[in-house]
Amino acid sequence: MSGRQSAEERKAQIVAEVLRLADEIGPDRLSTTDVARAIGLSQPAIFRHFPTKGALWLAVAEDIADRLQRDWAAAEGGASEPHARLKALIGAQLTAISATPALPSILFSRELQVDNQALRDVFRGLLGAFQGRLVAAIRDLQAAGDLRGDINAKDVAMLLTSLIQGVAIRWTLGARGFPLVEEGLRLFDLQMALLHTQEEVSDA
Numbered sequence: 001m002s003g004r005q006s007a008e009e010r011k012a013q014i015v016a017e018v019l020r021l022a023d024e025i026g027p028d029r030l031s032t033t034d035v036a037r038a039i040g041l042s043q044p045a046i047f048r049h050f051p052t053k054g055a056l057w058l059a060v061a062e063d064i065a066d067r068l069q070r071d072w073a074a075a076e077g078g079a080s081e082p083h084a085r086l087k088a089l090i091g092a093q094l095t096a097i098s099a100t101p102a103l104p105s106i107l108f109s110r111e112l113q114v115d116n117q118a119l120r121d122v123f124r125g126l127l128g129a130f131q132g133r134l135v136a137a138i139r140d141l142q143a144a145g146d147l148r149g150d151i152n153a154k155d156v157a158m159l160l161t162s163l164i165q166g167v168a169i170r171w172t173l174g175a176r177g178f179p180l181v182e183e184g185l186r187l188f189d190l191q192m193a194l195l196h197t198q199e200e201v202s203d204a
Contacts, residue, residue: 011049013039015063018056023102027109032056054116061122064103068126071096072133082140087188089133090160094184097168101176104168131157148195156195163187 005013017038021030032053036043050056075088097103107123134157141147147156167184171177
C-alpha cells in the first residue's frame with residue numbers, strides 16, 4: 001500500500017472527516033483546525049486542497065449531492081410501479097441520513113447557509129430534485145387511481161419531505177434511540193393509507 005495519497009484521495013479523506021466531525025461536534029462549531037488535527041495534517045495543508053473554509057463546505061455539499069442522486073436513481077431503478085418507487089425514494093433518503101447522521105444538521109445549519117450562498121444553492125437544488133422525483137411518482141399514482149386526485153401532487157411531496165425531516169429531527173433529539181428507516185417507512189405507510197382512506201370515505 002502506498003503511503004502517499006493523490007490529491008483527489010486526500011480531498012476525499014478531508015471531506016469524509018468533515019462529515020464525521022460535523023456529527024461529533026456540530027457543523028457550526030467545526031473548524032479547519034479540528035479537521036487538520038483529526039487527519040494528522042497542518043492547517044495550511046488543508047488550505048492547499050481547499051483555499052477557504054467555504055470551498056471545503058461546498059465540496060462536502062457536492063459530495064452529499066452526488067451520493068444522494070446516485071441513491072435516488074438506484075432506488076427508482078429497483079422499483080417498477082409508482083407506489084414502490086415512491087416508498088423506495090423515501091427509504092433511500094432515510095437510509096442516507098442514517099448512514100450520515102450529520103446530514104440534517106448540515107442541511108439546516110443557518111450559519112453555514114447564511115455565510116455560503118453556493119452551499120445554499122446546492123442544497124436548494126438537491127431538495128428540488130428530490131421533490132421532483134416524488135411528484136412524478138405521486139402523479140403516476142394519481143393517474144392510476146391509487147391516490148386521491150383532488151390534492152396537488154406537490155403538496156403531497158411536501159408532506160412526505162416534511163415527514164422525513166420530522167422523523168430525522170426526532171431521531172437526532174432522541175439520541176438515535178429507534179431505527180430511523182423503519183420508523184420513517186412506517187409513518188410513510190400511515191400517510192399513504194390516510195390519503196387512500198379519505199377518498200374512500202368521501203365516496204361513501
